[in-house]
Amino acid sequence: MTSSATSERAGRLETAAFAFPSDLADEGVDAVLRNLQERAGLDGIQPAFVYHAARDVFPHNPRRKIHLLDRGGHFFPPDRTLYRDLRIQPRVDPSVTEHDVLRETCEQAAERGLAVNAWTVFLHADRPDELPDCVVRNAFGEPYANDFCPANPDVRAYTRALVADVARYDVDGIVGESLHYHGLEHGYHHERYFIELGATARYLLGICFCEHCLARAERAGVAGSIVREAVEGELLRVFESSTAVRHGQVEREELGPLADGELAAYLDVRDETVTSLAGEASEVADAHGKRFVFLELAGAVKGYADGKPTGEPAAEIAWRLGVDLAGVAAVCPEVEVLGYAADVERLSHDLKAYRARLGDARLSVALRPSPPDCDSPDNLATKIQLARAMGVARVDFYHYGFLRLEALDWIRSALEADRDAVT
Secondary structure, eight states: OOOHHHHHHHHEEEEEEEEEEEHHHOOHHHHHIIIIIIOOOOOEEEEEEOOOEEEEEEOOOSSSSEEEEOEEEEESSGGGGGGTTTTOOBBOOOGGGOOOOOHHHHHHHHHHOEEEEEEEEOOOOEEEETOGGEEEEETOOOOEEEEOOOOOHHHOOOOOOHHHHHHHSSSEEEEEEEEEESSSSOOTTOOOOOOOOOHHHHHHHHHHOOOOHHHHHHHOOOHHHHHHHHHHHHHHHHHHOOOGOOOSSSOHHHTTTTTTTTHHHHHHHHHHHHHHHHHHHHHHHHHOOEEEEEOOOOOHHHHHHTTTSSSSSSGGGGGGGTHHHHHHHHSSSSSEOOOSSSHHHHHHHHHHHHHHHHHTEEEEEEEEEOOOOOOSSHHHHHHHHHHHHTTTTTEEESSGGGTTHHHHHHHHHHHHHHHHHHH
């Protein structure tokens, strides 16, 4: 990044778009960057360096329209010395052997004066059967093979190594996704629940009771084994009878009395586990001169499916993922949230709640510039103006490969309307 380009962006609302390495490889790095910079009017890109399994539709990709990524992988050649003696090793996607498209992207972006943030998925690994002792385990001791556990020492060592590995690239920052616990329902294939569970039971099924979570609890003076038994008993009652189903939203205060109050303390340990891991990741990034951005996913829990989140603001459910927003803001220089909402007032409701929890921390927000969240450039422009008014530092757009190219015109129109509004 040239100093002139950096100074040119100073004081402006920063903008970028998420993208996949396959977008860059299939369309060509120059074509994608030109589209983002010249057609959309953006000043940055956030390409995925590590990503999880998915099956996606790519409307304008010249090589693939529907593509299955059957397991998670690294999309850059790793420095193997950083992982020496570690249990968890990088699983490199086969495409990397052909071409390091992310290095080319960083080089061409620098020539264009575009910022690059390395979008990196950490714990949602989707590497089934590889490391069964490193994954989340429910109250019955059953593994969730798609998610590494943030309490596991091997996972934490891998996280630190991965941050250092990505930091070798010429990027402004590292956007860390899935650096926390996940719930029961987190996109694993063919998820099926043919009995009514209720929100509380679904939440309890997502709590990890692996040996490392239990050990951290014990060190904090919390009887983790008693909590596990109480959660198991609660779930068995739900499995046995519909009369045990708890209706309505799950509330932390409602769960507190379970296990004679020990569950509340167990949840506090989960929060500390995530905060400390985020702090470790941020320290490694800072040592390499990179800004670490903690990507918080509660907005997706609320509005991912239809863009119509209801109930309490997204910030109020971050605890379900083990995320203490104030704690994370204290150890990371930036927090990014997901503004997946069609209604502008709802987005305002969510951003105000995040700002209240995060204080003066640097805040960025991801928007979807298309249905189900946006039905016009005017809707998008209003959201961008709201973000600016709320002190948001950067607006990121999700996601280049998933959008029709006409969405880039919506973005430019919305950004121009925003700039006109502040001049």
